[in-house]
Amino acid sequence: MRFFSDNAAAACPAAMRALEEANRLATAYDGDEWSARLDEAFSSLFETEVTALWVSTGTAANCLALAAICPPTGAVVCHRDAHIENDEAGAPGFFTHGAKLMLVDGAGAKVTPSALGAACDRIRPDVHQVPPAALSITNATEYGLSYRAAEVAALGAEGKRRGLRVHMDGARFGNAIAFTGERVADVTWRAGVDALSFGFVKNGAMNAEALILFDPALGDTVRRQRKRAGHLLSKGRYLAAQLLAMLENDVWLDNARAANAAAAALAEAAGHERLVYPVEANELFVRMTADEAASIREQGFDFYDWAPGEVRLVTSWDQDMAAVDRLAAAIRSL
Amino acid sequence: MRFFSDNAAAACPAAMRALEEANRLATAYDGDEWSARLDEAFSSLFETEVTALWVSTGTAANCLALAAICPPTGAVVCHRDAHIENDEAGAPGFFTHGAKLMLVDGAGAKVTPSALGAACDRIRPDVHQVPPAALSITNATEYGLSYRAAEVAALGAEGKRRGLRVHMDGARFGNAIAFTGERVADVTWRAGVDALSFGFVKNGAMNAEALILFDPALGDTVRRQRKRAGHLLSKGRYLAAQLLAMLENDVWLDNARAANAAAAALAEAAGHERLVYPVEANELFVRMTADEAASIREQGFDFYDWAPGEVRLVTSWDQDMAAVDRLAAAIRSL
Amino acid sequence: MRFFSDNAAAACPAAMRALEEANRLATAYDGDEWSARLDEAFSSLFETEVTALWVSTGTAANCLALAAICPPTGAVVCHRDAHIENDEAGAPGFFTHGAKLMLVDGAGAKVTPSALGAACDRIRPDVHQVPPAALSITNATEYGLSYRAAEVAALGAEGKRRGLRVHMDGARFGNAIAFTGERVADVTWRAGVDALSFGFVKNGAMNAEALILFDPALGDTVRRQRKRAGHLLSKGRYLAAQLLAMLENDVWLDNARAANAAAAALAEAAGHERLVYPVEANELFVRMTADEAASIREQGFDFYDWAPGEVRLVTSWDQDMAAVDRLAAAIRSL
Amino acid sequence: MRFFSDNAAAACPAAMRALEEANRLATAYDGDEWSARLDEAFSSLFETEVTALWVSTGTAANCLALAAICPPTGAVVCHRDAHIENDEAGAPGFFTHGAKLMLVDGAGAKVTPSALGAACDRIRPDVHQVPPAALSITNATEYGLSYRAAEVAALGAEGKRRGLRVHMDGARFGNAIAFTGERVADVTWRAGVDALSFGFVKNGAMNAEALILFDPALGDTVRRQRKRAGHLLSKGRYLAAQLLAMLENDVWLDNARAANAAAAALAEAAGHERLVYPVEANELFVRMTADEAASIREQGFDFYDWAPGEVRLVTSWDQDMAAVDRLAAAIRSL
Structure with missing residues (x-):
């Protein structure tokens, strides 16, 4: 009996039905009607206008987001045990063209405002050091802890004070929300999050993750970079269909x-x-x-x-x- | 009635059945039994030992291959109308870390040995110019022409003489083979091809392409870079299943x-x-x-x-x- | 008798005297009084406030400029015979993290507004192609022609209409100005140029080139990237001294x-x-x-x-x- | 009175005289007779055949070396307080195209074999983590400690056992050798070092550092990448002259x-x-x-x-x- 990974779970019935349905739609890339509906569907869930893009993996979602909010000359502050540091084969370095990860400690893989502040304070403002440009947190964390909206808001405020953009790796975002019962808006954009990797694969999709951009200005760059990284599937309608099916009725x-x-x-x-x-x-x-x-x-x-x-x-x-x-x-x- | 793109076609019955089947298998990344069978299945088709990796897009297959055979300081010779030059949003530059594409002309988007030779001859051997390191051809070409094995062999020989590795973009490889009736081995490795992007999506798969490496030494780097580029799907078994199902009975x-x-x-x-x-x-x-x-x-x-x-x-x-x-x-x- | 390259000429007396003088100054990196005076000295010459940075090579000046005005997902339009295309070993691809060079033809290695426009018109606005983001022209050109201010202004206007930033490779900028007798301001920022590689080495310096940024907003990124590319000399005062000495009395x-x-x-x-x-x-x-x-x-x-x-x-x-x-x-x- | 940095020191008389002399030589890039003599001069000092290249900064020397011995998919093990981690603005990430630095602790900024081994042991061999490919140590260290040949040899052996190439950042290599009195061969290639950044600027040169490659196979790539990074000075003879002058008579x-x-x-x-x-x-x-x-x-x-x-x-x-x-x-x- 399998308790080693949610990646090993099957695709859920809603996702599989969606694939069957998508098989009757004829169009290419993200020009299909379902991809077009993603923005609206996620905007409704998040109670604000968002740009929502499908991608095939959490690594792609995370790193496209990081590349959009951190320049090659900057650094991303994250927890020492973060997935982007330990389990993505250096993908952040690839997508950001060599930006650094600046590691902080924290119980249960959570980042705290004081840890964030201390990490930033260690960096001299001269050109010899790499300035922090972004913060990335994982929710639920790598150790299964869920951030409360107030915690994220405190991080968001500390980040904003220091000029950082904020990314949330939500490979298990659904599990976090299911646990805290908080509104998705409260734990993301209202708390200062600029981009969210909203995980569906571990939660029953076959191969569709959602990258949610709360700042629409990031959309054009991310769309181009998604293609440039080989992540624009020609039959993307199958990904859109899964996401829409799993949003419907709160699957x-x-x-x-x-x-x-x-x-x-x-x-x-x-x-x-x-x-x-x-x-x-x-x-x-x-x-x-x-x-x-x-x-x-x-x-x-x-x-x-x-x-x-x-x-x-x-x-x-x-x-x-x-x-x-x-x-x-x-x-x-x- | 749709005649605008084979990307808009449905997934074929064999592929869809494979997804249903894969949904009963529990394992993650490429550790599943089907991914493990890919090497064998493609080796049998190609009559030699190959490394076969699934990826989600042709752009990913092409650019992972190019990055494996061309260093950042080198150039890839290709036709001016090649997909990698015109339709991949600069992905070759991203995956190869800034290597160049060196464009040649040729009727019907075919590269000829003389065009290849002339392009190479124009480059001085000093460090001020970018030396050609690889050749990439598309088969069937962007204008629907199919290379005969003898044509590829002539290119392969010219490439080898000049120290180039060879990549074939086979987004429509099946169509080319169906037209010429030649053996897949003859038009690829026996003709000097080192890596093949073997397209399945335009040919009826949902989201699975195969990257075939005829030089096993390339495998380790490509496997790592696939993950680093966010292309290692956690539920990769669904991709492997499609490929195997479409190989079976020559679907x-x-x-x-x-x-x-x-x-x-x-x-x-x-x-x-x-x-x-x-x-x-x-x-x-x-x-x-x-x-x-x-x-x-x-x-x-x-x-x-x-x-x-x-x-x-x-x-x-x-x-x-x-x-x-x-x-x-x-x-x-x- | 040497007529093969101005790179082979000696350093001029003013530059050599400046080195002797700089040898009596004790400070490091670009924190010295001479580096601090560069902005002012070049601002006076250009009749507007500029940011002026020393670098050791024209390739570094060119490519730091290009990286500042073209994102990795974009393209730089330039002449087919441009130095950045033919003689910099792919440095533009390295510094811009894989952006493309989009080549145009033109007599005497000059780019014309119509050639620029035609190149841009060929690019579809979708995400599959690489959008032009910058124009780079060489003055004097690789064939020894000098742009008149009106020519540059026409290119600048065409570029602006299409949202392009403009770079001028002025490895022989002094020679161009000496020939046309026009004001440096008129042929650069007043004509729409955002960044100028102002060459001194071919013109008598030992190892100092000037990178002039007419848009001060580019300064911070370029300063950081200069260090990140290993181009911030710890004894930069020797470079600043040469530039100042050669500006004085119009050497x-x-x-x-x-x-x-x-x-x-x-x-x-x-x-x-x-x-x-x-x-x-x-x-x-x-x-x-x-x-x-x-x-x-x-x-x-x-x-x-x-x-x-x-x-x-x-x-x-x-x-x-x-x-x-x-x-x-x-x-x-x- | 200045005790804040050896970067603030003057250029030494031998270096300044060499510049005057180089001013009488007419040739470009590294095709001059002095650049050609570097290999021989350093080979004599190191008692083995080496490739010796001039560059303008220690950051360039370090990062060209790292890029030659660590692939983009790999990691460089170094001390947490290493210059490449703290004072080079992320240059290692730029030159290596996104490889990681893997930080270890150690008294006085020294790396020990056990710290190296422990860092390597923490990395799983799967494709999700970044495998260590190189070790970089600083000699003298950032805290002014000098490695003995036996210490380096122990590190070299541990590195070799794990398949790592070894780089030594010798910004103050002269000071280390002056202190230990050991032979330069013993503390470098005989101890397993593949590439050495041999610092001259802090030791009295104006703008010339030496990059010493003990593995000649690295030469071609490094020469090309030096140009690609804008570090091939057109009047490189002035750098070669300084190095030769400072080697002569053990200046x-x-x-x-x-x-x-x-x-x-x-x-x-x-x-x-x-x-x-x-x-x-x-x-x-x-x-x-x-x-x-x-x-x-x-x-x-x-x-x-x-x-x-x-x-x-x-x-x-x-x-x-x-x-x-x-x-x-x-x-x-x-």
Whole structure:
């Protein structure tokens, strides 16, 4: 039973139906009627006018956004454990043409305004050092913590004070929103976010992520760079269709809630002592000896070792709740 | 009735069935069993050991290949009308970190050994000029001509003599093979091609293209750069599945033949006088006055004006032959 | 006797004295009093407020300018024979992070408004093509022609109409001004030029060129990128000193006049029939059979063969007029 | 009296004489007889065949070297306080086309084999992370410590074991050698170093640094990239002349010894308690209260505050020993 990655989950029924439907539409690139509807659909969700672009991967969404808000001569402040630093093969350096990542620490992979301020204060204003130009935060974080709108707003204010643009890597944005119950507008543009990588793939899409630009002035550059990076699919209508289908009837939110519920059930089973971080999305980091992990694996559960004495469990939108119950029981009986 | 682009065609039944099947497989990135089978499947088709990688677009396939065979300090020789020069938004410059395209002329967008040689001869060997490092040809060409194996071999030999690696942009490779009936091995690696962008999307896939590396030494760099360019889909199994399904039973070849047959029917209707180029794939460039084009459009046919007095017709794997017959009749009655 | 390149000329007395003087100043990078005086000195010459930066090479001046006015997703329109296209080893692609050069034709390596317009008109406004963002012209041109202010103004107007920024490669700017006698302001910013590479090395400096920015908003980026490209010399005071010394008492203009006078004398000797282009600076392109060229060389004169039946002669600020007279006589007696 | 930077020192007599001499040589770029002699002169010093190239800045030398030994998809391991990380405006990212710097800690800005190994061990071999491809160390370090040959050899062996190429930033290489008295061959290529930035500017040159390549295979790429980065001076003979003049009679070593001697005198005056690091080159980091620093400054001495309670003193080849004695006395009397 699969608890190693939400990337391994199936595409959800709404997404698959959308593909069938898109197969009856004949047009190319992003000139189709569905791509054209993305701006409107996401603007409605975000309660403001946004530019919404489909891309195939979270790395592309993140790095197109970073390239739009950070010049090659600048730096992006991010957490030391951020996905853009650790898991994107140097893509930020590629897309930004060599801009730097400026790493900060913070509990649970969260960036705080004081950490942001301290990082910026270390940089002399002369031309010998690389000035911070942007901030990138991940929500939910790499350790499954969800930012509250007030936290993002504090970061946004500190960033603005220092002239930084703000990007949010929302590979698990749906899970964060499903957990906090806050409005998507409050945790993004109202809090100072300029661009959001709104993840759908981990949440049940097949190959469609959304890049949301709250500053329409960024649109032209990003559209051109999307093509220049080979990310303008000639049959992009299939991506647009998935996104629209998952926005309709809040499928994205229901999917995220299902994954979170599975995680919450496992968290309860694990108990406070075993959890490295509070569980605020669909990831659990659980203290477990190698023997304990082995015994769980013997019962048919798949998951990653994260660190000595620590494993990572990830739940998905399509998690079989019977399997969750069995895993919960297995953990309880350790 | 659609004759404006094969990008606007539907995904073919084999591809769609493959997606359904892939939806029952649980794994991430390219660690799935289908991605693992790609090398073998394409090696069998090409009669030699190849590295085969899925990507989402032809631009990505082309530019990952170019970056692997041309250093930033070098140049890629290509035809003035090549897709990489005119229709990829500068992607070659992005992926190669600023290498140059060195443009040559040639009838029907074909490069000849003499044009290649002349272009290379113009470059002084000093450090002030950019030395050619690679050749990129398109097959079928941008004007629908198909290279014979002997032509490619002559280019390959001339390239080798000058130290160039060779890339083939095969966005319509299937159509070229369907036309010439030659073995894929003969027109590629046996003729000196190092990397092939083997197009599936225009030929009935939804979002999967294949990048074929005949030199396995290129594999590691291309795999890393694919991820670094945001082109490693976390649910890559859906791409692998499409490619495998279209290789099986030669679906790719049947699709290409169907498109070519439609083009051939139209070519016959148009007649030698009207055709700007021989029709050797699924594209027709037809001489037509503006009034003639308008009268055809009034009968419900969609296509692009290409140049003054010239229109482009593109046929697809799923072309309705009744519509083809009606268009053929309309052209005949001009 | 040397007629092959003004790069081979000595540093002029004013420049050498400036080095001695700078050797008594103790400070680092561009924080010295001389670097600080550059803006003022060049602003006075150009009759407007400019930002003036020293760099060590014309390639650096050109490409820092291009990177400041053309985004990676854009193109620079320039003549097919421009130095940036042919003699800078792809530096524009490096500094601009992969922007394209869009080549146009024109007699004597001059760009005309109609050639500029036609090049721009060929580009579709969609995201598949690379939009022109800048124009770069060389003055004096690669064939020794000097732009009049009115010509530049016509290009500037055409450029502005199309949203292009304008760069002038003035490796031989002094020679052009010495020939036309026009005001430097009229042929640059008043004509729409945003950035000028003002050459001093070919005109008698040792290693100092000036990059003049007429739009102060470009200054911050260029200063940072100059450092990022390794072009901020820690002992930059020696460069500033040369520039200031050559501005004082119009040494730069006297040097250019001396080189032009030598070229004019040779031009007269060659006569209209032999000259490929009118001689409007310090370069001559002279029709000459291989035998004729050989006979001249036998008399001790060094120069480049440029094309079959054509040689290039370049004169310098320090040209020995006796040698010029002898070469003139030798040409006359062909 | 100047103790703030060796960049502020004058050019030494040998260098200045060389410029006068070069002014009598007529040739361009690196085709002059002096540039041609560099390989031989440095090969003799290093007791092996090397490729030696002049450049104008240490940043250019460092980053040309890094670009030659680290692909865009790789990482350069270096100390957290390295000049390439902190003081080159992101130049490594520019020259390497976006490769990463992977930072390690270490006393006195030294990298140790165990720190190097640990950094490498943290990287998973999959394509999601950036693999280390090179190591860069600074000698003397940013805190004035000099590597012994045995230390470099241990690093070189650890690097080789892991497939890394090795670069040494020797902005103060002369000072390091003057301190340790070891052979330059032993601390470089015999210890596994592939490329050395051999600093001359801080040691008395005007604008010439040497980039030494111990692997001749790197030469072609570096020569091309030097031009592509705008670092091929047309009058490069003036740089070659300085380097040759400073190699002759070991001027470089005498200059470094003079600077070290001044630093040693100050170190003795400061005493063990005040010194943050042992003084092994020409830099001192001295514990001093703000009041103490102010009192020294009042006596006419210029230097940088480095950290709260810590100042940096840098001595130069041309340090006036009377001033050194007075500063030593001032420090003693604190």
